[in-house]
Amino acid sequence: MGKRVVITGLGTVNPMGNNIADFWQGIRDGRSGVAPITRFDATEYQTKIAAEVKNFNAADFMDRKEARKMDLFSQYAVAASLEAMRDAGLMAEDASTATAYDPTRLGVILGIGIGGFQTIEDSYWQLYEKGPSRVPPMTIPKLIANIGPGNVAIAINAQGPVYSLATACASGTDALGNALRWIREGHGDVVVAGGVEACVTRLGVSGFNVIQALSTAYNDQPEKASRPFDKNRDGFVIGEGAGILVCEEYEHARARGARIYAELAGSGVSCDANHLTSPHPEGRGAIAAVRMALTDAGLAPTDIDYINAHGTSTPVNDPIETSVIKQAFGDHAYRLKVSSTKSMHGHLIGAAGGVEAIVCALAIRDQFFPPTINLDEPDEGCDLDYVPHRGVEGTIRTTLSNSLGFGGHNGVVILRSMQ
Numbered sequence: 001m002g003k004r005v006v007i008t009g010l011g012t013v014n015p016m017g018n019n020i021a022d023f024w025q026g027i028r029d030g031r032s033g034v035a036p037i038t039r040f041d042a043t044e045y046q047t048k049i050a051a052e053v054k055n056f057n058a059a060d061f062m063d064r065k066e067a068r069k070m071d072l073f074s075q076y077a078v079a080a081s082l083e084a085m086r087d088a089g090l091m092a093e094d095a096s097t098a099t100a101y102d103p104t105r106l107g108v109i110l111g112i113g114i115g116g117f118q119t120i121e122d123s124y125w126q127l128y129e130k131g132p133s134r135v136p137p138m139t140i141p142k143l144i145a146n147i148g149p150g151n152v153a154i155a156i157n158a159q160g161p162v163y164s165l166a167t168a169c170a171s172g173t174d175a176l177g178n179a180l181r182w183i184r185e186g187h188g189d190v191v192v193a194g195g196v197e198a199c200v201t202r203l204g205v206s207g208f209n210v211i212q213a214l215s216t217a218y219n220d221q222p223e224k225a226s227r228p229f230d231k232n233r234d235g236f237v238i239g240e241g242a243g244i245l246v247c248e249e250y251e252h253a254r255a256r257g258a259r260i261y262a263e264l265a266g267s268g269v270s271c272d273a274n275h276l277t278s279p280h281p282e283g284r285g286a287i288a289a290v291r292m293a294l295t296d297a298g299l300a301p302t303d304i305d306y307i308n309a310h311g312t313s314t315p316v317n318d319p320i321e322t323s324v325i326k327q328a329f330g331d332h333a334y335r336l337k338v339s340s341t342k343s344m345h346g347h348l349i350g351a352a353g354g355v356e357a358i359v360c361a362l363a364i365r366d367q368f369f370p371p372t373i374n375l376d377e378p379d380e381g382c383d384l385d386y387v388p389h390r391g392v393e394g395t396i397r398t399t400l401s402n403s404l405g406f407g408g409h410n411g412v413v414i415l416r417s418m419q
Contacts, residue, residue, distance in 0.1 A: 010261065
């Protein structure tokens with residue numbers, strides 16, 4: 001299997017908080033981060049709500065001049081990565097690099113589903129209204145997806161493998177899987193990995209509206225709009241943010257006395273090869289990814305205590321994912337707990353897998369099963385223990401996180417306790 005990989009640092013910017021402490025308190029409280037859209041005038045849009053990041057000031061995390069050169073998704077990535085590196089004890093509070101690692105063996109792998117959407121929109125309007133010579137000079141360096149991890153690398157002096165990957169809503173999870181493999185194979189000691197996205201924009205919302213993917217029935221009750229597995233769900237709530245984890249080779253972490261949240265134990269990836277936007281009706285690819293992750297971690301289905309489900313709150317996803325869990329786990333599906341924290345923080349697209357892996361790490365640390373809020377009446381076929389309304393205490397040794405994306409991409413990661 002190669003070297004063991006552990007999680008030593010966490011960082012986030014998301015609709016429920018701009019740091020780990022605030023975010024996790026919101027999860028424990030069962031609070032919703034969904035609210036009316038403020039980023040633009042949504043009066044004419046079918047969907048008028050989103051899970052926006054709130055009260056974010058890039059200058060709190062980085063130099064103001066440097067921030068102006070970044071699209072919002074890069075700003076989120078840098079802010080969350082700095083928090084994760086400091087949490088891991090690998091950087092000082094003044095952002096200077098510590099000496100606990102070799103920068104040539106520090107990498108960055110970020111899942112990014114879309115990239116600089118706002119920059120694309122802003123630059124297009126400059127082109128349309130003022131002509132080609134008036135397109136802002138930073139247009140390309142701000143919008144390309146790889147510039148997110150590039151900016152992070154500059155901020156933390158990462159000189160190892162630095163790149164982005166795009167597998168839609170599985171991007172953040174797949175980034176963690178790649179980090180696991182890089183470290184196992186000895187290509188680095190530390191990889192900053194996870195996901196980031198900032199697509200609560202006119203084009204983002206209207207694009208998902210025209211394919212009827214977003215919730216439109218709860219514009220007057222935004223906190224109730226994301227309701228995975230509930231009979232009255234009508235679509236997902238678009239969100240934004242970043243979820244970053246410091247993945248570290250176990251002996252490297254132990255040698256420096258690092259605090260360890262959990263072991264990153266296994267990863268599974270597959271493709272449905274079936275439909276551009278809908279999961280395979282029998283869950284073929286998702287089942288394969290779950291089984292691959294279990295095999296990769298050397299675990300049996302009965303070893304899993306908690307699943308952070310993809311749980312998008314769409315009519316199509318939720319019953320299929322429930323069926324996937326039943327097929328992959330057999331009778332054990334009714335003994336483990338499953339929840340969708342998207343009910344609180346919305347669907348963060350490329351950032352979803354990173355944020356949800358953070359939830360798994362903290363669930364292990366605190367022995368706390370996060371809730372699925374707004375689950376008032378489970379839909380037909382959705383009959384597992386989804387931890388409705390309120391989280392509960394309990395024994396959690398091993399967690400699994402599902403991410404299923406457009407294009408048929410399926411990503412799964414397993415985190416387990418070091419105890």
